[in-house]
Amino acid sequence: MAEGPDSVVIVGGGLAGAKTAEALREQGYTGSVTLLAAEDELPYERPPLSKGYLMGKDEFDKAVVHPEEWYAEHDVDLRRGVRATAIDRAAHEVELDDGSRLPYGALVLATGSEPRALPVPGAEPLTLRTHADSDRIKATFGAGKRLAVIGGGWIGLEVAAAAREAGTDVTLVEAAAQPLLGVLGPEMGSVFADLHREHGVDLRLGSTDLSGLEADAVVVGVGVRPRTELAEAAGLDVDNGVLVDASLRTSDPDVYAVGDIANHDHPVLGRRVRVEHWANALNQPATAAAAILGGSAAYDRLPYFFSDQYDLGMEYVGHATRDDTARVVTRGEVEKREFVAFWLDDQDRILAAMNVNVWDVPDEVRPLIVNRTVVDVDRLSDPDTPLADVGR
Numbered sequence: 520m521a522e523g524p525d526s527v528v529i530v531g532g533g534l535a536g537a538k539t540a541e542a543l544r545e546q547g548y549t550g551s552v553t554l555l556a557a558e559d560e561l562p563y564e565r566p567p568l569s570k571g572y573l574m575g576k577d578e579f580d581k582a583v584v585h586p587e588e589w590y591a592e593h594d595v596d597l598r599r600g601v602r603a604t605a606i607d608r609a610a611h612e613v614e615l616d617d618g619s620r621l622p623y624g625a626l627v628l629a630t631g632s633e634p635r636a637l638p639v640p641g642a643e644p645l646t647l648r649t650h651a652d653s654d655r656i657k658a659t660f661g662a663g664k665r666l667a668v669i670g671g672g673w674i675g676l677e678v679a680a681a682a683r684e685a686g687t688d689v690t691l692v693e694a695a696a697q698p699l700l701g702v703l704g705p706e707m708g709s710v711f712a713d714l715h716r717e718h719g720v721d722l723r724l725g726s727t728d729l730s731g732l733e734a735d736a737v738v739v740g741v742g743v744r745p746r747t748e749l750a751e752a753a754g755l756d757v758d759n760g761v762l763v764d765a766s767l768r769t770s771d772p773d774v775y776a777v778g779d780i781a782n783h784d785h786p787v788l789g790r791r792v793r794v795e796h797w798a799n800a801l802n803q804p805a806t807a808a809a810a811i812l813g814g815s816a817a818y819d820r821l822p823y824f825f826s827d828q829y830d831l832g833m834e835y836v837g838h839a840t841r842d843d844t845a846r847v848v849t850r851g852e853v854e855k856r857e858f859v860a861f862w863l864d865d866q867d868r869i870l871a872a873m874n875v876n877v878w879d880v881p882d883e884v885r886p887l888i889v890n891r892t893v894v895d896v897d898r899l900s901d902p903d904t905p906l907a908d909v910g911r
């Protein structure tokens with residue numbers, strides 16, 4: 520029998536919360552597992568909310584992490600529509616919104632993120648985080664309807680693409696000079712600007728002027744903030760997310776954090792990262808579960824994410840921030856939107872790579888990033904040179 524505490528309480532019924540329950544059972548934990556989910560839904564994945572589900576192509580069921588019977592079969596007490604309101608670390612108890620208290624041996628925080636608000640004069644802007652949000656936004660789509668999207672990040676761009684595919688007139692307003700500027704930089708940001716212009720989006724870059732914006736509905740996608748209130752009120756160390764060590768343990772040894780809220784000391788990157796992406800929520804829970812069960816686990820996967828817009832599919836692996844003095848090298852045909860972009864540091868080591876409409880790249884790039892391989896830039900930019908042979 521796996522060791523561990525008598526009981527584990529997981530706060531947050533998103534992907535990271537559901538995967539934590541699954542990982543505990545997969546790793547042989549036999550104590551009690553309670554999953555508190557503020558939304559009155561089975562835990563579900565969010566990427567389809569701005570893609571297939573928003574476009575009406577995929578059923579919502581496809582996004583559900585586990586069917587309802589899975590929870591009973593695995594003896595996981597899923598409490599839907601129940602919110603944790605406080606953590607009493609001294610008593611090892613969580614307080615719930617019905618006033619009751621729930622004891623825990625180990626506590627896992629998986630409270631995720633919520634959209635940043637932006638007031639829009641004369642409009643009641645919509646944001647996109649939940650199933651219901653996606654339904655509300657979908658209802659604004661259609662030929663002859665006009666949608667304004669504020670924010671040219673991933674969510675704003677995906678909503679714009681889904682809306683255009685439904686024949687909606689779309690105006691997208693972005694304060695920066697390019698969409699995705701903070702994530703991809705100007706060169707790659709312009710690839711997405713061109714993509715959306717070609718698909719008929721009225722793209723207004725470098726603009727914060729919302730006056731005169733004629734629209735039937737407004738969607739705001741200006742980023743998210745991690746839901747750290749519970750952790751903060753409980754006196755855990757919080758700084759841009761809940762601070763966790765390599766094994767996802769917080770400043771309290773009986774409390775863990777996974778998914779969007781975890782600001783994680785990454786053993787490979789050698790820095791703290793907080794990753795607001797699906798793969799992180801999917802994979803971190805196995806490490807947290809192993810640590811809860813007494814293992815010496817460390818979460819060392821590189822950040823990874825993907826997006827789909829119109830006929831463009833992309834994946835990104837690694838971590839290049841605005842602070843990195845990264846230069847971009849490409850292989851393939853950027854104009855045809857079939858290429859790989861690499862972000863290199865000042866010693867020609869790959870920090871991150873994005874493949875656009877070419878596939879199977881992340882698995883080949885990961886070892887180059889992890890091993891800090893110094894690359895030959897000519898070979899790197901030559902599509903005929905296998906990635907395994909680009910080292911200097």
Ligand code: FAD
Pocket residue numbers: 530531532533534535536555556557558564565566567568569601602603604629630631632633647648649674746749777778779780794795796797798800823824825826827
């Ligand atoms: P969340 O998914 O935010 O779940 C947290 C859950 O906890 C919520 O259900 C919340 O209600 C609940 N909760 C919060 N507080 C409490 C409390 N006190 N008590 C009980 N429950 C609580 N990532 C990609 O890599 N690729 C994509 O293409 C992509 N597309 C996306 C599209 C959309 C529309 C959105 C919104 C996100 C997308 N993401 C994508 C990001 C990805 O979905 C998130 O990184 C992921 O959902 C994080 O999972 P999580 O479990 O940490 O948090």
